[in-house]
Amino acid sequence: MPRWLAHLIVIALLAAACGWAFASLDMTWNWGVVWEYRQAFWKGWWMTLGLALAALLASSLIGLAAAVMLRSRFAIVEAFARVYVELIRGTPLLVQLLVGWYVVAAALHVGTEYRAAVGVLVLALFSGAYMAEIFRGGLDAIPKAQIDSARAVGLTRWQAFRLVVLPQAVRIVLPAVAGQLVSLIKDSSLLSVLSIGEFTFAARNVNSATYSTLESYLPLAAGYLALTLPLSALSRWLERRFRYEAA
Amino acid sequence: MNLAIHGLVQRFADPRSGTQATVLDRLDLVTGDIQALVLVGPSGGGKSTLLRILAGLDVPTAGTVAFDGEPLPRDEKGLIGYRRTVGTVFQAYNLFPHLTAMQNLLLPLVHVHGLAEAEARERVREPLERFGLASHAHKRPAELSGGQKQRVAILRALVVRPRRLFLDEPTSALDPEMTGEVLDMIGELKATGTQFVLVTHEMGFARRVADEVAFIADGGCPALATPAEFFSCHEPRVVSFLERVQRE
Numbered sequence: 001m002p003r004w005l006a007h008l009i010v011i012a013l014l015a016a017a018c019g020w021a022f023a024s025l026d027m028t029w030n031w032g033v034v035w036e037y038r039q040a041f042w043k044g045w046w047m048t049l050g051l052a053l054a055a056l057l058a059s060s061l062i063g064l065a066a067a068v069m070l071r072s073r074f075a076i077v078e079a080f081a082r083v084y085v086e087l088i089r090g091t092p093l094l095v096q097l098l099v100g101w102y103v104v105a106a107a108l109h110v111g112t113e114y115r116a117a118v119g120v121l122v123l124a125l126f127s128g129a130y131m132a133e134i135f136r137g138g139l140d141a142i143p144k145a146q147i148d149s150a151r152a153v154g155l156t157r158w159q160a161f162r163l164v165v166l167p168q169a170v171r172i173v174l175p176a177v178a179g180q181l182v183s184l185i186k187d188s189s190l191l192s193v194l195s196i197g198e199f200t201f202a203a204r205n206v207n208s209a210t211y212s213t214l215e216s217y218l219p220l221a222a223g224y225l226a227l228t229l230p231l232s233a234l235s236r237w238l239e240r241r242f243r244y245e246a247a
Numbered sequence: 248m249n250l251a252i253h254g255l256v257q258r259f260a261d262p263r264s265g266t267q268a269t270v271l272d273r274l275d276l277v278t279g280d281i282q283a284l285v286l287v288g289p290s291g292g293g294k295s296t297l298l299r300i301l302a303g304l305d306v307p308t309a310g311t312v313a314f315d316g317e318p319l320p321r322d323e324k325g326l327i328g329y330r331r332t333v334g335t336v337f338q339a340y341n342l343f344p345h346l347t348a349m350q351n352l353l354l355p356l357v358h359v360h361g362l363a364e365a366e367a368r369e370r371v372r373e374p375l376e377r378f379g380l381a382s383h384a385h386k387r388p389a390e391l392s393g394g395q396k397q398r399v400a401i402l403r404a405l406v407v408r409p410r411r412l413f414l415d416e417p418t419s420a421l422d423p424e425m426t427g428e429v430l431d432m433i434g435e436l437k438a439t440g441t442q443f444v445l446v447t448h449e450m451g452f453a454r455r456v457a458d459e460v461a462f463i464a465d466g467g468c469p470a471l472a473t474p475a476e477f478f479s480c481h482e483p484r485v486v487s488f489l490e491r492v493q494r495e
Contacts, residue, residue, distance in 0.1 A: 145340035151304060153355040153403065154331035163358060168345050 027214070034215040037206045044202030045223050051120055051198055052185045052227075058124035059184070060177070063131020070136050081132065088129035093190050097122050101194050119191040127184045134176045138169035171242045178235035182228045189224075199223055248314055248411055248442045250284060250301075252276040252468075255310035257296050270296045271307070272466035281458035283437055286446045288463040289488055294446045295415055297463060301444055302335040302413040314411070331359055334404025335413045339420040341400035342388040348399045349384040355407050371406050378402060378432060394425030398432055411442035419448060450492055454478055464488070 069081035088096070100122035101115070110118060142165050150160035192201035200220060207216035257271040271293045278284055286294045299305040300312060303319060303326045312319045320326050342351050349371070356367035375381040378398055388396055397417050404412055414433065418426040430452050436443060437456050447453055453460055453474065460477040462470040462485050470482045478489065 143340060145337060146343065148304060148337060149341050149343070152302065152330060152335035152337075153407075154327060154359040155355075156327060159358060163354065164343055168343075171345060 030210070030212040030215055033210045034206060034212055034219070037202075037209070040202045040206060041199070041219055041223065044197060044199040047197055048185065048188055048199040048223075049227065051116065051123070051191060051196070052181070052188050054120045055123040055127060055184055055188065056181050058120065059127035059131050059180075062124055062128030064135050066128060066132035067135030067139060070132060071139060085129045085132050088126055093123075093126050093187055094193065096126055097190055097194060115194055116191075116196050119194050119196045123184065123188060123191065126187065127180060130180055130183070131177065134173050134180060135169065137176075138173035139165065141172050142168050174242065175235045175239040178231055178238060182231050182235075185227050185231070186224060248278075248282070248284075249280050249316065250276065250278045250444075251311075251313045251316075253311050255297070255300070255312065256308045257293070257300065257305070258308045270466055271300075271310075274310070274463075274467050276461055276468045276471055278459050278461075278471070282440065282442050283456055283458050284444045285453040285457035285460050286444065286463050287448070287450070287453055287460060287488075289491075292464040293466045294463045298413055298415045298444065298446050302333060303329040304335070331407075332410050333413060334407065334409040334411075336397070336400045336404050336415065336417050338416045339393075339396075341403070342391075342396055344388045347385055347387050348380065348391065348395075351388075351399060352384075352403050352406055355403065360407055371402070374402055374406055392425060393421045394428045397421065397425075397429045401429070401432055401436075405436070405441070411444065412436070414443060414445045414447075416446050416448065448492065450478075450489070462488070 066081045066084060069077050070085070072078045072081075097119065101118055105114070105118045146164055146168070147160055150164040155163065188198060189200035191198050192204060195201065203216045203220040207213050210216065253275055255271050255274040255276075256269070258267045258269050260266075261268050274293070274297070286297065288294050296305070300307050300319075306321050306326070320329055342348070343354070346354065349368075352371045352375075353364065353367045356362045356370060357364055362370065372381075375384055380395065380398060380402065383391060383395055383399075388399075391399065401412070401414070401417065417433070418429050421429060426449070430449065433443070433445065433452075434456060445453075445456070455474075457474050459471060460474050461468050462477070462482070464484050470477065470480060470485050472480060477485070480486075
């Protein structure tokens with residue numbers, strides 16, 4: 001059976017099951033009222049895309065820096081990165097966002113107009129801890145022989161890192177980074193607790209204005225899938241694309 | 248080249264046992280003014296460790312090494328400068344897998360030796376032709392055979408016009424046919440006057456290409472001689488080594 005056909009069959013079965021579940025609920029749908037709020041959804045969806053991209057960029061830089069620190073010869077440098085990674089990965093993002101905004105940002109007298117910026121920063125720090133482990137794995141995967149070769153042709157340590165190690169490590173970690181972006185997009189929904197006007201916040205507002213819960217949240221699921229499914233596909237494509245280079 | 252080594256010691260800390268392993272133990276070796284030195288000897292005897300020191304990749308624990316009366320630097324800055332004047336080829340994994348053969352050749356020329364890209368391409372054009380690699384220049388290492396990879400690696404070491412090459416068992420990861428094509432290339436280097444130090448298990452080739460053969464065993468150099476003398480010498484360790492190799 002071709003792969004696409006198998007996918008289609010599974011999706012059809014799933015749709016049938018959902019259809020049966022909703023039919024047995026005997027619901028009265030109220031899509032008309034929610035349709036009035038399509039602009040709010042649309043704005044929130046774009047906001048989510050923007051926040052996630054900004055957080056991805058920042059978390060890549062944070063993650064790479066932390067990965068390099070995790071591999072440091074200096075125990076104190078390694079310790080900083082290790083504590084950061086374990087602390088962030090071991091606590092809920094919700095708590096980090098609340099502490100980040102109501103404690104840290106408040107202590108620094110950050111104005112409410114920077115809500116979104118603080119939210120992105122906390123999200124980036126959160127995702128950066130996962131990125132750090134992804135990048136560390138990628139850097140560790142480069143054989144020592146490559147560094148020997150780089151030194152043998154006369155490259156400096158920094159040149160060897162920039163021209164030999166990093167480009168190979170990036171190829172190795174790209175599929176995992178794309179997967180991390182999928183998580184990042186969904187995790188950004190928690191920014192709604194800081195009243196940042198992203199996609200989930202929009203759905204919550206529509207729900208409280210219309211009392212049409214499913215009609216508010218089902219489009220939310222569809223909107224996230226529209227972002228995450230292409231990313232998953234990209235991740236798998238990258239994996240195939242760079243497999244050949246392991247020689 | 249004139250190689251003079253005195254009292255060379257190399258110790259490594261063994262991270263598991265916490266003890267020190269002595270790989271080279273007060274090694275002395277002084278060659279005549281020769282073009283090709285071949286290092287032979289049993290595995291674990293210190294050949295590769297010695298070659299890494301000669302190539303400026305590792306700093307010895309103690310002792311002195313000098314080529315043509317010029318001692319090797321011991322600081323990393325001096326060693327980078329030194330490595331830029333020589334070429335080194337390892338057993339395998341020399342090439343950078345994310346770059347094509349051509350890009351592998353260009354990288355040191357452009358980023359280490361400061362050539363413009365066009366100039367660098369011009370520099371590698373003729374050698375690629377001469378060694379039959381021009382039609383493979385666009386391929387990545389994964390698409391090359393083992394022999395082609397090693398020949399590109401030797402070429403990469405060569406096109407920067409080094410004072411001498413260091414070759415660490417360049418054929419030991421290859422099957423016999425590919426070994427032949429790589430040895431032919433090294434033979435041609437000998438014919439065209441390139442200086443090199445070669446570690447190899449190919450005794451027939453060692454006899455043909457060497458000006459002097461150094462026997463490295465137990466961290467020392469118990470025998471150094473011309474090939475003719477070496478392969479008929481009576482030093483017991485050499486005799487038993489050669490018997491063992493010839494039986495394989």
